[in-house]
Amino acid sequence: MNSKNKNILQQKKRENKLIVILGPTASGKSELAIKLARKFNGEIVCADSRQVYKRMLIGTASPAVEARFLGSPKPSFNSEPKTELQQLPSHYLFNFREPNKPLNVATYKKMAEKAIKDIQKRGKIPFLVGGTGLYIKAIVDNLQFPKLKPSPKLRKELEQKTAPQLFAMYKKLDPKGAKQIDKNNKRRLIRAIEVCKITGQPFWAQRKEATPLFDILQIGIDVPKPELEKRITKRVNKMFRQGLEKEVKALVKKYGWTPVLKNTIGYQEFQGLWKEPSALYSRHSVPLKNLISLHTIQFAKRQMTWFKKDKRIAWVDGLSQARKLVGFFNAIKYRS
RNA sequence: GCCGUGGUAGCCAAGUUGGUCAAGGCGAACGACUGAAAAUCGUUUCAUCUCAGUUCGAUUCUGAGCCACGGCA
Secondary structure, three states: OOHHHHHHHHHHHHHOEEEEEEOOOOOOHHHHHHHHHHHOOEEEEEOOOOOOEOOOOOOOOOHHHHOOOOOOOOHHHOOOOHHHHHHOOOEEOOOOEOOOOOOOHHHHHHHHHHHHHHHHHOOOEEEEEEOOHHHHHHHHOOEEOOOOOOOHHHHHHHHOOOHHHHHHHHHHHOHHHHHHOOOOOHHHHHHHHHHHHHHOOOOHHHOEEOOOOOEEEEEEEOOOHHHHHHHHHHHHHHHHHHOHHHHHHHHHHHHOOOHHHHOOOOOHHHOOOOOOHHHHHHHHHHHHHHHHHHHHHHHHHHHHHHHHOOOOOEEEOOOOHHHHHHHHHHHHHHHO
8 A cells, every 4th residue: 555545545534533422321521521622622412312402401401501502592501601611622412402302222323423524524523412321322333224114103092002912923924033032012012013014124133233444542530429410410410400300390391291391301301390380499499309310310320331342442431531542543633 | 934926028017718829018139210309100029937637729717837016923
C-alpha cells in the first residue's frame, strides 16, 4: 500500500469515530459528555429512550433541564448566563418526540445514524450518550432489524392469548427459535410471531448484526452501588423540588396516560393519585419518592447487567477518565 | 388493671377439622434481552414468638409467659 492510500485510509478512519458514553442512571454521563465534547469539539447524540420525548424533562433528568439549549419550554431555566449556554455542545435527539408517539429502536437507529454522520461530516466528533442498552447496541453492533413495522392489529389479537398459547403458536412457525425464546415473555413471543407471520421466515434467522458503521470507543461510567443509590435518592428529591409533580400533571392533562408515560419511572408512579387535586404533595410525597427511588435503583441494576456483558467497554471510575481517553483522542487532536 | 383480637421470611400475607406442612406478593441476589427496552421476562434466597403439656406425631389443640393492636377503666 502506498503512502497516499494509507493517508486516505487513515483520514477516513478519523472521520469515522464515534465515542459512546454509557452507564446506569445518575452515574454522571451527561456531565462527562458535555465536558469531553467541549474539550474535543464534539456534539452529543441522545441514547436514552426517554429523554427523546418532549416535556418529560424533570423526570428523565434530561440535560435540557439544566440548560435551555433545546428550547425547553419554561422560562425558569432561563437564568443561565448566556456565555455558559453558548459553550454547550449541540445536542441531538433530545426533547423532540411527542409522548403520544412512541419511538422504537429501529426508528431510533435510523435517526441516530443520521445525526452521527451529520456531525462527522462537519468535522466534529459525535458523542453517543445514554443508558438504553439496546439503543446503544443497535448502533455499536449495527443491528439489522427485520424489515417490517409492528402491526397493531395482530398484536392486539395476540395480546388476548396466554403465554403457553403463544408459545405453541410460535413453535409451529419457528421450531428452532422456540428452543431459545423466553417462553413466558408474551411481549417477545408476540413480536416473534409477528415477524414469522408477516415475513414467512423464522424469526431467529432474522436477528442479524452487520459490520459496524463507525470506529467506536465505548466508555462506561462505573459508580459503586452504595454511592449510586445515594445519588439516585438525592436526584429524586431534586426532581420533586424542580416541580416533577407539575410536569407530570401537565403531561397527563395534555396526553392522558399514554404508554410512554405509563412505562417511565418517575411518571408511572403518579397513576391514580390525583383524586383531590391540591393534596398530593404533602400527603404522598414521601412514599412516592421512595417508590421512585426504588424503581430507579432496580433499573440501574438492570442497566449494569446489560452493560457488563460487553467486554469492549472501557470502564472508568469517574475520576481517572482523562488518562484512559488520551490515547484515543490523540489521533483526532493530531488532525487540526 | 380488665376484656377482646392477633403474633407465619427483611416486609405484606395464605393455609393446615393434628400427618414429611408451609401458597402467593413485595424486597434482596443473580441472570436474559434484535421494531414497547426506564419495557418485558427467568432463576435463587429467607419463616411458624417463647416455655411447658396432650399426642406415635404439634405450625395447627391446651396452659403459662412475652410482645403488638383495639376497646373499657
